[in-house]
Each structure stands twice: as structure tokens, then as C-alpha cells.
Amino acid sequence: MEVVWEEPYESFLRFINKNGYKSLLIICDKNTFDICAVKVKETIEKSNRKCKIVCFEADVIADEFALGKVFFELEQADIFVGVGSGTISDITRYTAYKFKVPFVLFPTAPSMDGFASSVAALTINGLKTTVLASSPEAIFVDMEVIENSPEILKKAGFGDLMGKITALLDWQLSHIIFDETIDLEVLQIVKDTYLKTLKSVGENQFYKNLLEGLITSGIMMARVNSSRPASGSEHHLSHFWEYHNIKTYHGIKVGLATIYVMRFYEHFLNLDKSRILERKEYRVDLESWEDIIRKGFQPTFEYIIKQNIGRVSKLNDKEFRSNVINRLVEKKEVIDELIKETIGLYKELIDAYKKLEIPMNYSEIGIDKNLFNISFLCAPNIRERFTILHLYEFLGLTDEVVCNF
Numbered sequence: 001m002e003v004v005w006e007e008p009y010e011s012f013l014r015f016i017n018k019n020g021y022k023s024l025l026i027i028c029d030k031n032t033f034d035i036c037a038v039k040v041k042e043t044i045e046k047s048n049r050k051c052k053i054v055c056f057e058a059d060v061i062a063d064e065f066a067l068g069k070v071f072f073e074l075e076q077a078d079i080f081v082g083v084g085s086g087t088i089s090d091i092t093r094y095t096a097y098k099f100k101v102p103f104v105l106f107p108t109a110p111s112m113d114g115f116a117s118s119v120a121a122l123t124i125n126g127l128k129t130t131v132l133a134s135s136p137e138a139i140f141v142d143m144e145v146i147e148n149s150p151e152i153l154k155k156a157g158f159g160d161l162m163g164k165i166t167a168l169l170d171w172q173l174s175h176i177i178f179d180e181t182i183d184l185e186v187l188q189i190v191k192d193t194y195l196k197t198l199k200s201v202g203e204n205q206f207y208k209n210l211l212e213g214l215i216t217s218g219i220m221m222a223r224v225n226s227s228r229p230a231s232g233s234e235h236h237l238s239h240f241w242e243y244h245n246i247k248t249y250h251g252i253k254v255g256l257a258t259i260y261v262m263r264f265y266e267h268f269l270n271l272d273k274s275r276i277l278e279r280k281e282y283r284v285d286l287e288s289w290e291d292i293i294r295k296g297f298q299p300t301f302e303y304i305i306k307q308n309i310g311r312v313s314k315l316n317d318k319e320f321r322s323n324v325i326n327r328l329v330e331k332k333e334v335i336d337e338l339i340k341e342t343i344g345l346y347k348e349l350i351d352a353y354k355k356l357e358i359p360m361n362y363s364e365i366g367i368d369k370n371l372f373n374i375s376f377l378c379a380p381n382i383r384e385r386f387t388i389l390h391l392y393e394f395l396g397l398t399d400e401v402v403c404n405f
């Protein structure tokens with residue numbers, strides 16, 4: 001997959017010439033039509049090719065209706081061209097996949113990490129779900145469009161990219177404790193992109209680095225065929241808040257969660273080996289656990305309990321506890337080194353959030369104190385993928401960290 005940063009429209013024309021595409025379908029919304037799709041359309045028409053446009057309202061969601069609209073308006077096309085960010089790219093990648101045609105993207109905001117992805121986030125029967133789709137042949141970037149995109153979308157993209165800080169720590173933690181497979185090259189590439197972006201806040205290259213980081217994260221997910229390099233406990237928290245209809249962009253929630261998760265890692269850094277050894281005797285009280293789930297997952301708590309009861313019961317298994325605790329103690333220095341490397345970024349991250357005016361407190365995005373307090377106990381039940389919040393659930397020390405927030 002090629003990412004084109006210079007002369008996007010001319011390069012796009014060369015791309016369609018080279019591949020001999022004759023009829024094209026542009027998918028956009030009313031906002032992205034004016035700022036970008038109109039130029040794509042002119043480029044196609046100048047070359048005497050057929051071009052049809054499906055233009056959605058600006059607040060479109062990627063649901064059955066939107067997908068149906070593409071199917072209804074489509075006559076014939078040998079390539080789709082998505083012009084937009086999250087929703088438009090999901091609609092494009094899914095319909096292109098269903099019609100077995102290739103597609104390319106013109107992103108219009110650095111808002112999320114799914115551009116290069118091969119899965120689409122759709123809302124089906126009112127529920128958000130992730131389905132198989134295809135990834136783009138190429139991404140053409142008009143930097144002027146990206147730089148002038150709405151501030152909130154840029155903030156969201158920054159939050160989503162900074163979430164990789166804790167996502168990667170969670171991956172390393174799981175690798176060290178449970179031997180989960182890790183790809184060190186992928187890890188380093190993702191790390192380099194978030195660092196490059198964080199270090200360039202306020203500079204000319206910032207938005208390019210941000211979008212590049214987001215696209216790269218998507219490519220790395222595809223490379224390891226898992227979202228592990230891009231999504232950990234900060235995403236579980238964000239999904240939990242989404243479940244509670246906290247209405248702000250995904251990346252804003254992820255960015256906020258990242259700050260809190262970093263403080264869990266900081267707590268672990270200050271945890272003595274003797275304290276860890278003591279936790280061998282700890283047992284999860286299943287009744288209180290169920291109580292929290294009941295509070296946190298109305299109305300689907302029964303399903304969540306069923307999904308997690310096996311996992312949580314295992315935390316009380318004597319042999320399991322002993323093995324994990326011994327491993328933690330044995331590897332404490334190695335884990336501490338990784339945390340120290342990363343935790344040093346905390347101040348820089350806070351400064352960047354201040355500069356970009358990104359929410360740094362849960363109340364700013366409408367989360368109340370009760371919901372906030374149970375978030376860290378509920379998040380591990382969102383997904384089994386091991387994270388620092390799973391470790392704290394195991395150690396029974398979650399509340400000790402949360403009470404200092």
C-alpha cells in the first residue's frame with residue numbers, strides 16, 4: 001500500500017492511468033465534498049473518465065442505511081474513492097470489499113488510526129461491530145486539507161496515537177509475564193511514530209507526523225494481524241465509556257484514558273517485591289465482582305458475567321497466582337526498565353495536552369465520579385487481552401491507584 005504525500009491529485013491521476021480504471025465511484029459527505037472530493041472529481045473528469053458521486057449528510061453513520069445507499073446508487077465502477085475520515089473510510093472499505101473492487105482514500109482529517117485497516121467499524125442493528133473488509137490500494141494526502149481540518153478531529157487523532165504509549169506497554173507486559181508473542185520491529189516502528197509526533201507538537205511537521213503515525217499504526221496492525229500494537233487498556237476504558245454513551249470522539253476518550261493508565265504503571269514501578277509476594281494470599285471476592293459488573297454493565301451485565309466468570313475464577317487458583325507472582329518478582333527489574341523509559345514522557349504528554357487543549361480530567365467529557373471509579377474494575381471485562389488493568393485486578397490493588405486520581 002502506497003501513501004502519497006506530494007501532489008496528491010496529479011499522483012492520483014497517474015495512478016488511475018497506470019491501472020487503466022475507466023469508471024470511478026467517489027464516496028464522500030457534504031463537508032468533504034467541498035474541501036476535497038470536488039478536486040478529485042475534477043481530476044477524474046479532466047481525464048475523460050466516468051465518475052459518479054455518492055454524497056452523504058455530514059453526520060452520516062456507517063450503518064445498513066448508508067451501505068444500502070451505496071449499493072442503490074452504484075451503477076458500474078472499477079474502483080471506489082473514499083474522501084473523508086472515519087465513517088466515510090469505513091463505508092468505502094466495506095462496500096468495496098463486498099463488490100470486490102479496489103479502493104483508495106483521500107483522508108480529510110488526522111482523526112483515527114483506521115485508514116490502512118482491513119476491518120470496518122459498522123453500526124448494525126444499532127450495535128457497533130467490527131467486520132472484515134479490505135485495505136486501500138493507496139492513500140493520497142492533501143496536507144492543506146489535513147491542516148485545515150476541524151480542531152476536534154485533530155485532537156482526537158492525537159489522543160488515539162498517544163494511546164499507543166500504553167498499548168505497547170501492555171503488550172510488553174503480557175509478553176514478559178505470559179510469553180505472548182511480540183513483534184519487536186512492529187513495536188519499535190509504532191513507538192517511533194508516537195515519539196516523533198509528540199516531539200513535534202507546535203512545529204510545522206506536526207500534522208504530517210500525526211497522520212503518518214496514525215496510518216502507520218494501521219499498517220502495523222495489519223502486519224501482525226491484530227490490533228495489539230495499537231490498542232490496550234486505554235482502549236478498553238474508552239470502550240467502557242462508549243458503552244455508557246459518553247459522547248465525544250473515540251480518540252479523545254483514548255487520550256484521556258492513556259494518562260490514567262500511565263499512572264497505574266507508575267504505581268507498579270513503586271511497588272516493592274515484598275508487597276507483590278504478599279498478594280499471593282489475595283482472592284477476588286466473586287460477589288463484589290458481580291456487584292460491580294451489575295452496576296457497570298446495565299442492561300447486559302448477565303452476558304458480561306457469563307463471558308468473564310471463568311477468567312475471574314481462574315485468578316483465585318492457587319497455582320496460577322503463585323506462578324504469576326513468581327514471574328512478576330523475577331522480572332520486576334525488566335518491567336521497571338520499560339516503565340521508566342516510558343513514564344518519562346508523562347510530563348511531556350501533559351504539556352502537549354495543555355497546548356492542544358485536550359481534556360485531561362474525566363469530568364470534562366461528562367463522566368461522573370461513580371462511573372469513573374468503577375471504570376478501572378470494569379474495563380478488564382471488556383476484553384480478555386491482558387493489560388496492566390488485568391494485572392491490578394489480579395493483585396487486588398486497583399482501588400489503591402484509583403483513590404489517588
Ligand SMILES: [Zn+2]
Binds near residue numbers: 160254
Ligand atoms: Zn483507537
